[in-house]
Amino acid sequence: MGKCVEDFKDAQGCRELVSYKLKKEIVLLQRLQHPNVIKLKGHCAGDAEGRGGEGGRVTVILEQGNPLQMIQLLQSPWEDRFRVCLDLVRLLHFLSQSPLGSVALLDFQPRQFVTVSGELKLTDLDDASAEETSCRTDADCTLQFPHRNFTLPCSAQGVCEGLSEKRNIYNAYRYFFTYLLPHQAPPGLTHLVDHIMNSTGELKADINQTLEAFENILLLYKSGLHLDNVPPSIIRDYTVMRGMGTSGNVEYRCWPSYSQQGCVLSVHSVKEAAYICNSHSQCNSFTLTGQKTWTGRLLASFRSSFSHLVPDGTSEVYVKKTKAPDTKEQTRQS
Structure with missing residues (x-):
């Protein structure tokens, strides 16, 4: 409205133009109802004499976004x-x-x-x-x-x-x-x-x-x-502790993450989480909490280490198994 008045110096004409565009939008919102079109919650339109609204003013109430x-x-x-x-x-x-x-x-x-x-x-x-x-x-x-x-x-x-x-x-x-x-x-x-x-x-x-x-x-x-190319056997590299969470976490950041403070990604399954953890050099454990994204995928938190486990009925902690030292290397050192 302000830009129109500035350009054309006709307040009444600009008011009528804005009113027309709003009335057109009301009709379109009524006809084009779809989950990805904003919902029209209500509207009020008066005439030039002020009946039904102040000075023909049009008011539109939309879903908040x-x-x-x-x-x-x-x-x-x-x-x-x-x-x-x-x-x-x-x-x-x-x-x-x-x-x-x-x-x-x-x-x-x-x-x-x-x-x-x-x-x-x-x-x-x-x-x-x-x-x-x-x-x-x-x-x-x-x-x-x-x-x-x-x-x-x-x-x-x-x-x-x-x-x-x-x-x-x-x-x-x-x-x-x-x-x-x-x-x-x-x-x-x-x-x-x-x-x-x-x-x-x-x-x-x-x-x-x-x-x-x-x-x-x-x-x-x-x-x-x-994920067909990810072998199911990949989860054998991890020890699982169900009904447990972690405390004293040493986090690392990855991008893009659902958390700015650490590495939280969506996964389809434990198999995909293990695959991601194996691909991150800093990762030694991850937790699944049951939280899901809009697709139904699970949110997994990846970390470098933690100090101790705590009871948590909604979580599962997966920790990388420690590989046994190479026996040949042990013999060479002794």
Whole structure:
């Protein structure tokens, strides 16, 4: 409002413009109900004479969310970054076949989104458009981005096929996937992540194929099927103490961790936790507490050492077995 008045010096006109945009957003929020769209809790709109609201003022009450902080998200575990991207793809899949038709997000920026209990939600719909682009030839169906252009087919009905859908996919790629998906992806899933990056960055896949690829990664990640190359025998290297916790811990840091004070990572099973501990030179033990992430994976705390065990009915402590000295080395020393 302030920027509008500053630019056009017309307070009443700017008030009407803002009122129109809010009323449009109310209608869109009522029609586009989805888990990844912010919930409309209520609204109040009056007329110019003040009936029903002060001076025609429009008030909208939305579900409360936290602004999406990309810098903070970049420092989060891969699992949380993947969740944001998955939620976004589920949203775009809905928008591609919404009750209003295929909807394009014309102002596609991270600032248009919030998180509610870790779930991504679109909160700004005033620049959403379900308008189809008319065309005569394929040249009329060009998507222009700062570093790439794409030409889509002009249908026999004289509209650009899939223009809104492809616009959304590429914006998701350049604003979200590029920064959040590849880094620190689990080794068993990197080839699938690379495929998504290639197919969305080149617009080779539609939203149905993109959603299927994301859901496949989620299935593999939750089930632990991507860990087939980790031998079950790896847990024989550890002694387990159930119903116990640790005290006097000597922590070390790893990145990205669920704790800034130590190394806390999500694991599918004891087998994966043992594999991670073996890959960290500082790790000599880890604890599983039963705490879980949004995927149902367990949180494991890794440490260098601890002073003593304490009773804890919810925890299991796994300690690396001490290897016996080499007998040949003992003989040589004696």
